[in-house]
Amino acid sequence: MDFSLTEDQETFRGHIRKVLDKFGGTQVARDMIGNNPEKLQKLSRTLAELGCTAINIPEAYDGLELESLDLVPTYEELGRSLVPGLFMETNALVVPILKKYGTDEQKQNNLPAIAAGEKQISFAALEPFNDFSPQGIQCQLEKKDGRYVLNGTKILVPEVELADAFLVVARTRDDQQDGLTLVLIDKTDELSITKQTSFDEAKHVAKLDFSDYMITEEQIIGEVDKGWDSLQEGLLYFNAALSSYMVGAMESVVNMAAEYANMREQFGQKIGRFQAIKHSIVDMKVNLEIARSLSYYANWVVDTDEVDREAAVYSARSYATEKFIEVASHNIQIHGGIGFTEEIDCHLYVKRARYYDQYLGSTPFYQEKVVASLGW
Known part of the structure; x- marks a missing residue:
């Protein structure tokens, strides 16, 4: 079975690459490090004009x-330039959840705006001193007088300044295995937002505090107390997308390492002629192509009912995450001392690799899911 991209998909990739190169590639990420999101906002509007935000939205919306x-060409090209933002959270997490569990009203209120690039949605799950698990969600959503009241704190919420809304995971019951509920909250002045520090300075994160925050029943997505199961469906799409994003970043790193090895001279010859450098770059390239194959299959199988659907997605996520870290680290070694400087992009890829290593579950967390999905 051939999972390579079609000619139309590759042509579309070319258009996206031209746009990103016009915006300066990693300069968008560097601008975010300098707390200047204007270029990213302009890029988001341009990608929407290309149709990127409408790809997986139904025609009815x-x-x-x-x-x-x-969507793979878009994800890979965003990864190649380390573009931050909420494209994956919106289109690869929230959209699949809305399509499967949202009401007609919720779909009509959100999907057309997402397709037009007018609405971006962030994801609020993590809480202070807790992990990413059902037991780690303690933000309380209680029903009072026919309405729901939300109390608690969410941390490390990505790109709050770009978000128009938040998908929040809250606890509605303590005596059930799930007991969690998904809520879609528009960003308003009533929300208490505090900026936080991120290891990857290009990925802005913040803390959300909810104090008797009123929620209507129309804001609840899916069944009450069944939110964790609904979230797992969305995470399959998200992790398939994330694996493609990391493939794009890995490809950029491999090209960067090969280009430098063919330019830098030491002891009268290019360092690319040294066996240790050759082997390192070959290993990087092999890891890249394995990750690419896994990501292509994951993004294909996620829209099917294949028995290995979960195993394929979690394998792609865990392998791509692990190898992205490895490839980015080897790239710095090949560059030597200059690889630690801010003037070139090596450090940007290392930081992004480490950021995603712990994002919505660690690599060991997803490796265990692979094992469980295979019935081992």
């Missing part, structure tokens, strides 16, 4: 109604 595999 002004979308193109294409498959997850059609």
